[in-house]
Each structure stands twice: as C-alpha cells, then as structure tokens.
Amino acid sequence: xxxxxxxxxxxxxxxxxxxxxxxxxxxxxxxxxxxxxxxxxxxxxxxxxxxxxxxxxxxxxxxxxxxxxxxxxxxxxxxxxxxxxxxxxxxxxxxxxxxxxxxxxxxxxxxxxxxxxxxxxxxxxxxxxxxxxxxxxxxxxxxxxxxxxxxxxxxxxxxxxxxxxxxxxxxxxxxxxxxxxxxxxxxxxxxxxxxxxxxxxxxxxxxxxxxxxxxxxxxxxxxxxxxxxxxxxxxxxxxxxxxxxxxxxxxxxxxxxxxxxxxxxxxxxxxxxxxxxxxxxx
Amino acid sequence: xxxxxxxxxxxxxxxxxxxxxxxxxxxxxxxxxxxxxxxxxxxxxxxxxxxxxxxxxxxxxxxxxxxxxxxxxxxxxxxxxxxxxxxxxxxxxxxxxxxxxxxxxxxxxxxxxxxxxxx
Ligand SMILES: [Fe+2]
Numbered sequence: 001x002x003x004x005x006x007x008x009x010x011x012x013x014x015x016x017x018x019x020x021x022x023x024x025x026x027x028x029x030x031x032x033x034x035x036x037x038x039x040x041x042x043x044x045x046x047x048x049x050x051x052x053x054x055x056x057x058x059x060x061x062x063x064x065x066x067x068x069x070x071x072x073x074x075x076x077x078x079x080x081x082x083x084x085x086x087x088x089x090x091x092x093x094x095x096x097x098x099x100x101x102x103x104x105x106x107x108x109x110x111x112x113x114x115x116x117x118x119x120x121x122x123x124x125x126x127x128x129x130x131x132x133x134x135x136x137x138x139x140x141x142x143x144x145x146x147x148x149x150x151x152x153x154x155x156x157x158x159x160x161x162x163x164x165x166x167x168x169x170x171x172x173x174x175x176x177x178x179x180x181x182x183x184x185x186x187x188x189x190x191x192x193x194x195x196x197x198x199x200x201x202x203x204x205x206x207x208x209x210x211x212x213x214x215x216x217x218x219x220x221x222x223x224x225x226x227x228x229x230x231x232x233x234x235x236x237x238x239x240x241x242x243x244x245x246x247x248x249x250x251x252x253x254x255x256x257x258x259x260x261x262x263x264x265x266x267x268x269x270x271x272x273x274x275x276x277x278x279x280x281x282x
Numbered sequence: 283x284x285x286x287x288x289x290x291x292x293x294x295x296x297x298x299x300x301x302x303x304x305x306x307x308x309x310x311x312x313x314x315x316x317x318x319x320x321x322x323x324x325x326x327x328x329x330x331x332x333x334x335x336x337x338x339x340x341x342x343x344x345x346x347x348x349x350x351x352x353x354x355x356x357x358x359x360x361x362x363x364x365x366x367x368x369x370x371x372x373x374x375x376x377x378x379x380x381x382x383x384x385x386x387x388x389x390x391x392x393x394x395x396x397x398x399x400x401x
Binding site for chain 1: 312316
C-alpha cells in the first residue's frame with residue numbers, strides 16, 4: 001500500500017532558482033533562507049520517497065486565461081519547464097508517474113472533486129524551484145522521485161476557498177492511500193507566504209500573519225479555513241493567496257503531524273519565505 | 283445568489299482584484315504577454331512593438347500603457363501581474379523595479395522597504 005511520509009512547504013520565488021544556479025548558499029542575503037534546506041535534505045535521504053506530489057500554482061506558463069482550471073493534475077510521463085519570458089534555464093525533464101496520476105484523478109473525481117487532467121503540462125518556477133531546492137542534483141540523484149504536479153488557480157478570482165483547499169488535500173490523501181503498490185510519497189505545498197507584486201501596495205509583507213499561518217497549519221488547519229478569500233488578500237497580499245497550496249498539502253497529511261523543522265525569513269525578493277517539514281503520524 | 287455579492291472591488295487600498303471583470307477588460311493585453319513565454323515571440327515583438335500590439339488587437343489604452351512601460355496603467359487596462367511580469371522581463375525590469383515604479387520609489391528605496399519588513 002502507498003504511504004504518505006510527510007509534507008514540505010516552501011516559497012518558490014524565481015530568484016531562488018537564480019541563487020541556486022549561482023551557488024549563493026553562503027551569501028549573507030541568502031544564507032538565512034538556504035539554512036532551512038540541510039535538515040530537509042537529511043530527512044529525504046533517509047525517507048527516499050518514490051513519488052513527490054508537487055502542489056504549486058502556475059504563474060502563466062502552463063495555463064492561460066482562455067481556459068483556467070481551478071484544480072489541475074498532471075497525468076504525463078514527464079514534465080518540462082520553459083524560460084517563462086525572462087530566460088530561466090532549461091532543466092532536464094522531470095519524470096512523472098502517469099499511472100498514479102490517473103489513479104488519483106479517478107479517486108478524486110469519484111470523491112466528487114472535479115479535476116482537470118493534463119497529459120501535457122509545462123511546469124514553471126512554482127514547481128521547479130522547490131525541486132531544485134530539495135533535490136539539488138535533480139535527475140543525477142539516484143533517489144530522485146517521480147513527480148506529479150498539481151496546480152490550483154490563484155491567477156484569477158474566483159480562487160478556491162481555504163476550506164476547499166484543505167478538503168482537496170484530504171481527498172488527495174484518500175486517493176493516494178488507496179493505491180495498491182508499496183510506494184512512499186511526500187507532498188510539497190509551495191508558494192507564499194505574504195507578498196504583493198502589483199498595485200500601490202506592492203512590497204506588502206505581513207510577518208505576523210505569516211507566523212500565525214505557520215503555527216496553525218501544524219496544529220489547527222481547520223481554524224485557517226475561517227479566513228475568507230478577500231481577508232487572505234488583505235492580510236497576505238494579492239499573491240499571498242498562494243497559501244492555498246499549503247492548505248492542500250496539509251489536508252493530505254492526515255489529522256496529526258509532527259513538526260520537524262521550521263524556518264521563516266523576510267525578505268526573499270518581495271516575499272516572506274517560509275519553509276517547514278511536517279511528518280505524518282498515521 | 284446575486285452577482286453583486288461577488289463584487290470583489292470593495293476596499294483593499296492599492297490592490298486591484300483580478301476577477302472576471304478585469305479578465306474581460308485585459309484579455310488581449312494578457313494574451314500578448316502570455317505569448318512572451320517564447321523567445322521567438324519576444325524577438326518578434328522587439329522588432330516592431332506597434333505591429334505586435336495590432337496582431338493581438340490591443341486597444342489604445344493598452345498600447346499606450348505598454349509604450350510607457352507604466353505598470354499601474356497596465357493594471358488599469360486589465361493587465362494581470364503574472365502575465366505583465368513577462369512584459370517587464372523583456373525590458374529586464376526586476377520585480378523590485380516593478381514595485382518601485384508602482385510605489386513611486388527608487389529601486390534601492392523599495393529594496394530597503396522590503397528589508398525593513400524583516401526587522
Ligand atoms: Fe508564486
């Protein structure tokens with residue numbers, strides 16, 4: 001039977017990809033952020049997950065406003081990135097697990113979640129930066145897991161509610177756990193925390209709210225579902241709505257989790273950057 | 283449910299909620315920006331921006347905001363920041379440059395504002 005070992009959250013700022021490419025790990029600006037990674041590398045080296053479910057939000061590479069899925073699941077044998085308009089380097093393709101993807105899609109649609117399935121999906125920095133962060137050697141790492149991208153819409157309102165996001169995760173968990181093969185799975189929730197890129201309020205960061213979210217996501221995610229979407233925009237910034245990905249991840253981890261590591265640093269680029277490793281107890 | 287219940291435009295200062303209304307308004311502009319995911323298209327745009335504007339049927343407001351590289355005007359014209367970021371990328375404007383322009387600061391001042399948020 002498939003098992004979910006834990007979840008990892010991180011911000012997925014494009015600048016992180018450049019910092020990795022330039023090996024700025026000890027640079028004074030970057031060090032407090034990159035210091036979050038070694039304990040996670042250690043945990044992953046022991047856990048050796050077979051599959052990573054990477055929950056991120058597309059930023060206008062895989063999807064356009066012509067057709068905007070609220071929840072999309074990759075069902076491809078591999079996923080490629082593209083330069084996104086500003087010349088991000090091309091990475092080797094990420095191997096997928098299309099059979100497991102279809103199992104998840106079947107399970108979740110039967111569970112009454114309406115999913116958009118994607119047999120082709122270009123993955124952007126929201127997906128690739130966390131992969132580079134946690135598996136720095138990517139495909140050259142013998143333990144590099146197969147990846148399944150899941151993207152939720154935060155580009156255009158209406159976006160899903162926090163309640164729906166948490167329940168998405170719970171349904172995803174049921175679907176994964178019903179996979180008959182013995183595989184180990186980790187779930188990433190990427191994006192956030194508070195930031196706003198657009199408007200006169202650009203540069204908005206709310207450390208108090210970020211810290212509240214990082215606390216409650218561990219102990220009481222249900223409390224977070226009381227936050228309305230407009231309240232989320234107000235408190236986390238217009239792009240802080242990416243916190244939805246964290247809620248989706250959290251739902252997939254079961255009721256109780258152990259917090260293994262936690263790091264919060266402001267700013268990375270325009271963003272409050274949160275990194276957490278949560279281990280499942282069930 | 284009444285559609286008016288879904289009016290998201292009430293009251294977060296300095297923030298435009300990109301919803302269906304903005305999506306309709308900015309479709310051509312955002313579609314042009316989406317095309318900039320490809321280098322070929324970026325090169326074609328740079329050869330003659332005016333021709334490229336017409337290819338995507340931008341209205342005059344959108345064209346002028348592009349000519350001025352004015353981010354607040356681009357948002358006003360229906361632009362979505364995720365797609366506008368690709369427009370900004372063509373001109374090597376970083377997200378800090380974009381933030382500085384919208385808040386009337388220099389990029390250095392804007393970066394300082396971000397650093398101060400962490401203190
Ligand atoms: Fe993002």
